[in-house]
Amino acid sequence: MEFKKKILANGLAVIGEVNKSAKSAAVGFFVKTGSRDETNQINGVSHFLEHMLFKGTEKLSTFEVSEAFDRAGAEFNAFTSEENTVFYAAILPEYLVEVTKLWTELMRPALRNEDFDIEKNVIKEEIAMYKDLPNFDVMDRCRTLHFDGHPCGNSVLGSEESITNLTAEQMRDYFAGRYAPNNMTAAVAGNFDWEQISSIVESACEKWQKQPASRKLEDSQGSKKKERIEKSNLAREHICLMSPAVAAHDQRRFAATLLATIVGDSVGSKFFWELVDKALAEAAVMQFGAMDGTGIFCSYISCCSENVSKVLDTVKGIFENLAGSGVTKEEMKTAKNKILSALVIKNELPMGRLIDLGFNWTYLQQYRTVEEDISAIKAVTIDDVHSLIKQFNLGDFTQVSIGPVQAS
Amino acid sequence: MERLDKHILKNGMVVLGEPMEAVGSVAFDFMLPAGAARLPQGCCGAGSVIVDWIFRGAGDKNTRELSDALDGLGLHRSGSVGSSHITIGAVLEAGNLAEAIKLYADVILRAGLKDEQFELAKQLAIDGVLALDDDPRHKVMLKLREKFYPSPLGRSTLGEIAELKTLTTEKTKQIINDDFNLPQTIFAVAGKYDFDAVVAQMESLFSNAKNGSQQDVAIVQNKPGYTHLHNDGAQVHIGLMTETVKPTDEDYYNARVAVSVLSGGMSARLFTEVREKRGLCYAIRASYHSLKEAAGIACYAGTTPDKSQETLDVITAEFNRLADGISEDEIERAKVGLKSALVLQSESSASRAGGIGGDYYILGRVRSLEEIKNKIEQTTVDSVLEFLRRERFEDFTVVTIGPKEVKVK
Numbered sequence: 119m120e121f122k123k124k125i126l127a128n129g130l131a132v133i134g135e136v137n138k139s140a141k142s143a144a145v146g147f148f149v150k151t152g153s154r155d156e157t158n159q160i161n162g163v164s165h166f167l168e169h170m171l172f173k174g175t176e177k178l179s180t181f182e183v184s185e186a187f188d189r190a191g192a193e194f195n196a197f198t199s200e201e202n203t204v205f206y207a208a209i210l211p212e213y214l215v216e217v218t219k220l221w222t223e224l225m226r227p228a229l230r231n232e233d234f235d236i237e238k239n240v241i242k243e244e245i246a247m248y249k250d251l252p253n254f255d256v257m258d259r260c261r262t263l264h265f266d267g268h269p270c271g272n273s274v275l276g277s278e279e280s281i282t283n284l285t286a287e288q289m290r291d292y293f294a295g296r297y298a299p300n301n302m303t304a305a306v307a308g309n310f311d312w313e314q315i316s317s318i319v320e321s322a323c324e325k326w327q328k329q330p331a332s333r334k335l336e337d338s339q340g341s342k343k344k345e346r347i348e349k350s351n352l353a354r355e356h357i358c359l360m361s362p363a364v365a366a367h368d369q370r371r372f373a374a375t376l377l378a379t380i381v382g383d384s385v386g387s388k389f390f391w392e393l394v395d396k397a398l399a400e401a402a403v404m405q406f407g408a409m410d411g412t413g414i415f416c417s418y419i420s421c422c423s424e425n426v427s428k429v430l431d432t433v434k435g436i437f438e439n440l441a442g443s444g445v446t447k448e449e450m451k452t453a454k455n456k457i458l459s460a461l462v463i464k465n466e467l468p469m470g471r472l473i474d475l476g477f478n479w480t481y482l483q484q485y486r487t488v489e490e491d492i493s494a495i496k497a498v499t500i501d502d503v504h505s506l507i508k509q510f511n512l513g514d515f516t517q518v519s520i521g522p523v524q525a526s
Numbered sequence: 527m528e529r530l531d532k533h534i535l536k537n538g539m540v541v542l543g544e545p546m547e548a549v550g551s552v553a554f555d556f557m558l559p560a561g562a563a564r565l566p567q568g569c570c571g572a573g574s575v576i577v578d579w580i581f582r583g584a585g586d587k588n589t590r591e592l593s594d595a596l597d598g599l600g601l602h603r604s605g606s607v608g609s610s611h612i613t614i615g616a617v618l619e620a621g622n623l624a625e626a627i628k629l630y631a632d633v634i635l636r637a638g639l640k641d642e643q644f645e646l647a648k649q650l651a652i653d654g655v656l657a658l659d660d661d662p663r664h665k666v667m668l669k670l671r672e673k674f675y676p677s678p679l680g681r682s683t684l685g686e687i688a689e690l691k692t693l694t695t696e697k698t699k700q701i702i703n704d705d706f707n708l709p710q711t712i713f714a715v716a717g718k719y720d721f722d723a724v725v726a727q728m729e730s731l732f733s734n735a736k737n738g739s740q741q742d743v744a745i746v747q748n749k750p751g752y753t754h755l756h757n758d759g760a761q762v763h764i765g766l767m768t769e770t771v772k773p774t775d776e777d778y779y780n781a782r783v784a785v786s787v788l789s790g791g792m793s794a795r796l797f798t799e800v801r802e803k804r805g806l807c808y809a810i811r812a813s814y815h816s817l818k819e820a821a822g823i824a825c826y827a828g829t830t831p832d833k834s835q836e837t838l839d840v841i842t843a844e845f846n847r848l849a850d851g852i853s854e855d856e857i858e859r860a861k862v863g864l865k866s867a868l869v870l871q872s873e874s875s876a877s878r879a880g881g882i883g884g885d886y887y888i889l890g891r892v893r894s895l896e897e898i899k900n901k902i903e904q905t906t907v908d909s910v911l912e913f914l915r916r917e918r919f920e921d922f923t924v925v926t927i928g929p930k931e932v933k934v935k
Contacts, residue, residue, distance in 0.1 A: 139548045141873050172792070180802055181793060188791035188859040191866025210866050239805030247808050247828050249760040252660050351758040353659035386597040395589070397649035400657050420657060452597045459600030459619050463551045467873050 121485045122312045124320065128328045129300025132319045133479050135307045135471060143214045143308035144472035145315075146206030147221055148480050150303075151296040153272035154200045154410075155333055160284060162276015163292050165198040166241050170289065171205065171224050172196075173233040180233060183224065190217050193469075200261075200270050201333075201410050202480065208469040211309045218306070218315055222322035225297060234286040242282075245275050252349070252356040253401075253418060256520045259347070260358035260416075264516035266341035269334065270412060298329035305476040308468025335411035338362065344517045348524065354400075355426050355521035356418070359433070361512055363406055363413035366481040371408050372494045373502040374415070378406035379453040380445050380503075381436065381512070382417055386452065388436050389417070398425050398432065410481065415512060423521055437513035444504045457495055461488065528872075530882070530892050531721040536733045538709030541725055542882050542892060544716040546875055552623050552717035553875040555604075555615035555883050556630060560705035562681045563609045563743055563817075571685015572693055572701050573607035574651040575644070577614065579698070581605070582647065583638030584629070592629065599626050604876075607683040609675070609817050610887065617876045620718035624727055631731040634706060644695045652690050655682075662763045662927040663809075665755075667826060670765035671815075673753055674824075674923040676745045679817055707738035714883035717875030745819065750921040752934040762834035762928030766825045766841060768919045773816055773888050779901045780913035785814045785823050786860035787852055787910070788844060793859060795844050800827065806837045818888050823919065831930040838932045842922060849914035857907050864902050868895060 120136045152164050173180045187194050187207070194207035194217075205224070207217050248254050258273055265271025276284075304319050306312075340362050364370045382389040382404020389402040399421035407414045421429050464470040465488045478486045531543035565572050581603075582589045596603060601618040614633065618626055658665045671680040715724060750768075770785075771777045789796045789812035800810045812825035823845075829837045871877045872895055885892045924934045 141548070142870050181798065184791065184793035184798070184802075185855075185859065188793040188863055191862040191864075192791075193867065193870055208870055210869055213866075236802075236805045240801055240808050243761075243806070243829060243833075244808035246760040246830050247663075250662055250763070250828070354653075354657050356660070385603060386593050391590070394650070395646065397646040397653070400650055400653040420660075422653065422656070448594070452594060455600035456597055456602075459551075460602065462619060463602070463617055463875075466549050466551060466875075469870075 119487065122316065123485070124316050126299065126320060126324055128324065128326055129298070130323050130326065131303040131479055132316050133303060133305050133475065133485065134310065134312050134315065135475055136310060136312055137308055137468065140308040140468050142208055142468050143211050143306065143310045144206060144208045144468040145214060145218050145221060145306045146204060146472055146476060147225055148303040148305060148476040149203040149297055150201070150301045150333070150480055151203055152199050152201040153274045154269035155296060156272055158280070160288050160292060161272055161280040162241070163284060163289055164203055165274050165276065166237070166281065166284065167289055167293060168196050168198045168203050169237050169241065170229055170234065171227050173230065173237065174228055175223050175226060176228050178223065183220070186220050187217070192217050198274055200272065200274060204476065206469070206472060214310050214315065215318060218318050219322065222319060225302070229286060229290050229293065231286050234289065238281060241275070242278060245278055245281065248275060252352060252520050253420065256356040256358045256518055257416065257418060259520070260360050260516060260518035263343050263345055263518055264340045264360040264414065265338050266343065268336065268338040270338060270409060295329060296331055298331045299323060299326040300328050301331035303476055303479050305472055305479065307471040307475055333410065337412045340516050342514055342516055346519045346521070348522065349520060350523050352520065352522045354420050355423050355519055356420050357426070357429070357517065357519045359417040359515040359517050361415050361510065361515040363415045363510055364408070364506070365411050365413045366408035368413070370502065370506055371406070373498045373506050374406040374408070374413065375457060376450065376453050376495070376498055377445070377503050377506055378404045378415060379457055380449045381440070383453070383456060392432050392436060393419065393429060398429050415510070423524065426519070434513060440507055440512060444507060445500065447500060450500055450503065454495055458492055461491060461495070528894060530894070533725045535729055537735065537737065539711045539713060539728070539732055540886060541728050542712065542714045542886055543719060543721050543724065544878050544882050545719065546717050546878065548873070549717050549875055550620055551617055551875045552620040552715060552719050553615065553617040553879040554623070554627070554713065554715040555613050555879050556634060557611040557613050557712040557714070557883050557887060558634065558706050559610065559710040559740065560612045560701065561608045561610040562683045563679045564705055564740065565701060568689055569693060569697065569701065570681055571651050571655065571690040572698055573612055573683060574654060574685050575647045575690070575693060575698060576702060577605045577607055577612055578647040578650055579639060579644055580633050580637040580702070582643035583640065585632030585636045587632070588638070589643065595629055596626070601626050609679050609681070609683070615879065623719055624723065627724070627727055628731065635735050637702070639695070639699055639702070641695050644698065648690060648693060651685055652687060655684050655687050655690065658684060662757055662759055663826070663828060666763040666765040666925050666927045667824065669753065669755065670767050670824060670923065670925045673748060673751070673925055674767040674822055675817065675820055676747045678743065679745065679819055704738045704740055707740050708732060708735055709737055710740070712883050712886055714879045714886070716878035716882065748923070750923045752924045754931045755925070755927045756929070757927050758929050760830065761828045762831050762926055762930055762932070764827045764829070764834065764838055764932070765925045766838070767822045767923045768845065768921060769820070769822050770814070770917060770919070772821045777913045777917070779905050780910045782814055782864060783857060783860045783902065783905045783910050784848060784914055785812060786864055787856050788812050788848060789825070790860050790863040796825070796841065799844055800837060800840050804836070804840065806833045806840065816888070831928065834926070834928070834930060835932050838924070838934070842935070845919040849911065849918055852907055852910060854907055857905070857910060861902050861905065865899050868898055
């Protein structure tokens with residue numbers, strides 16, 4: 119593995135990790151923008167804009183863009199979160215040049231009114247689709263309630279109303295401010311020629327103008343509010359719990375990952391033994407979400423309505439027990455093994471590697487080898503996890519449940 | 527040129543391997559011939575119970591000890607119930623492979639199968655079926671397979687509540703005894719491993735185990751038709767399936783290319799016509815799906831109620847129109863897409879283990895990537911059109927879940 123980087127005069131970071139033994143390559147753009155960078159009035163614009171980038175440029179029609187990706191046999195897509203918009207493609211090395219060129223062109227889209235109007239329908243369909251996925255819906259609502267006014271609580275999709283009211287002009291303004299080269303990273307991983315690919319990116323992007331693209335960073339301790347929503351068509355209770363955690367740049371993020379694995383990995387965790395193994399809930403998981411300037415521990419549980427109070431008592435018991443007795447050496451060892459092997463397996467694929475490469479640069483302006491991450495996980499001590507538990511009381515959470523109508 | 531390792535154990539179990547140079551991981555699957563279609567009548571869902579129950583203690587270990595041992599190897603478990611098989615497997619760092627196989631042999635041959643653990647496994651299986659009501663996107667495709675495939679091949683892999691409720695420990699133990707039939711079991715490994723060591727270990731772990739006794743399954747054809755399940759959700763979830771050739775058929779690659787023209791990428795016809803031009807859906811896709819005995823093209827679309835009829839009409843029109851003509855460009859893109867997906871998947875040890883096991887079951891041999899690439903390469907506009915005109919996509923099995931029914935012509 120060989121790391122390469124070039125920071126262009128306009129601030130665009132071009133980074134790459136060359137692995138000559140890979141059969142494929144992956145290339146993408148990481149834009150540091152998401153729903154937290156939106157105002158209420160334009161909520162949902164980052165995600166909508168992500169869709170619009172596939173609608174073409176001054177030179178390329180929508181269909182020509184799709185055709186160009188498909189001609190290269192690319193497995194490509196994009197995603198938008200509270201704070202990032204990521205465009206990526208996995209391809210065979212022989213197509214990397216044309217797909218890289220294509221991405222650089224798409225980063226300067228036409229944003230035509232007629233495409234905007236048609237795509238608005240697709241976005242509304244996507245909002246409707248997530249309403250029918252209560253496991254997603256509950257996490258979205260819980261994030262909003264937890265951050266309670268803090269921009270990280272902004273919905274990624276936006277609402278039916280905010281999308282209806284959004285104009286193409288507002289989107290163009292947002293684009294101009296956020297897709298600035300100094301707010302973006304171009305990343306490449308796998309089997310490729312660095313000199314060739316980096317000069318393609320450089321010559322295509324060097325004319326982009328630098329812009330002030332800042333983000334307000336405030337920590338949030340969460341609202342700790344509780345809310346239940348009833349829906350007549352639901353069969354199960356979907357519960358989301360959220361509490362504060364360390365931020366993405368914090369060295370303690372490795373300890374936080376271990377803690378979340380010990381508490382809520384899908385098998386072999388505390389949640390698993392107390393809730394799933396005992397058939398009190400069919401799903402019970404916890405994840406650590408590292409964000410810019412803040413972080414969350416987020417749990418999702420699905421069970422029948424009759425089990426809700428028993429499930430919540432059990433969860434409280436687990437959190438209290440953690441605060442009192444901490445974790446065991448055995449639990450630490452098992453969680454480390456699980457995380458380390460997942461890390462190694464994910465990073466065997468150029469596509470998996472691209473995501474870590476891009477995010478490490480976006481959040482830390484740092485290149486980290488897989489080996490460095492392995493060492494960091496190995497180095498976490500039981501005291502590190504205990505001091506985290508002390509500082510972030512898992513029992514002090516925001517809670518949203520969505521479930522069937524209850525007989526009063 | 528990749529190598530394929532193959533060995534048949536004394537008891538008839540097949541051991542397959544595909545070594546991969548660039549990885550440090552290894553993945554393996556045990557394909558046990560105990561899938562949903564093989565279960566006795568009245569036991570729909572027993573597979574979900576079994577795949578949970580057998581991990582609740584095995585050999586000299588109780589539930590907790592077994593789980594800790596597996597987790598201690600940093601192993602990522604997978605377990606699934608399909609039409610033909612229960613597949614249990616894992617992906618892990620190569621150094622722990624022998625230890626992992628030993629634990630899995632215990633799970634298959636010496637599971638604890640305690641009564642109290644059975645009740646928990648059964649409850650979770652019932653909960654899994656109930657939870658499906660909150661996931662209409664998934665439910666519609668399960669229902670679609672049930673309605674499309676000859677019965678019992680499309681039987682729900684999750685189960686039926688009524689049948690799960692009456693399932694007993696005795697009956698379930700009997701199924702495990704009969705259907706964990708080792709001569710019909712396939713073991714596939716891919717990634718970094720030493721094949722001689724794997725074979726020697728498998729021989730010593732499995733050779734003396736007794737065989738099950740399986741009955742042949744009688745198959746009854748289903749007729750295409752329409753089923754609607756009411757749900758007051760935000761969208762109508764549409765599942766649609768039409769018959770096509772099986773992987774053993776000489777037209778298999780023509781069929782795969784045809785599906786790719788319909789739904790291979792963003793420039794394919796369904797995405798372009800349904801989403802890009804008309805904005806009817808967010809999710810729209812069609813893919814080839816096959817069992818050993820039958821195959822079809824399955825399509826999913828989710829759309830709000832006032833657009834559901836138009837969505838279905840546009841989709842069926844696209845299926846029907848395919849035989850009228852396909853351009854050289856479309857065929858070329860479809861072929862490149864299929865070939866490149868093949869290579870990208872070949873970098874993952876887990877997907878290769880699944881791939882070689884599936885090939886062996888359906889074809890009786892494992893195709894090399896080179897062979898598949900060549901076959902894709904040989905398809906032409908003429909070969910695909912000629913196939914489509916002989917085997918038109920015209921009879922559809924349709925299932926919808928949502929607040930509104932559609933009219934199926």
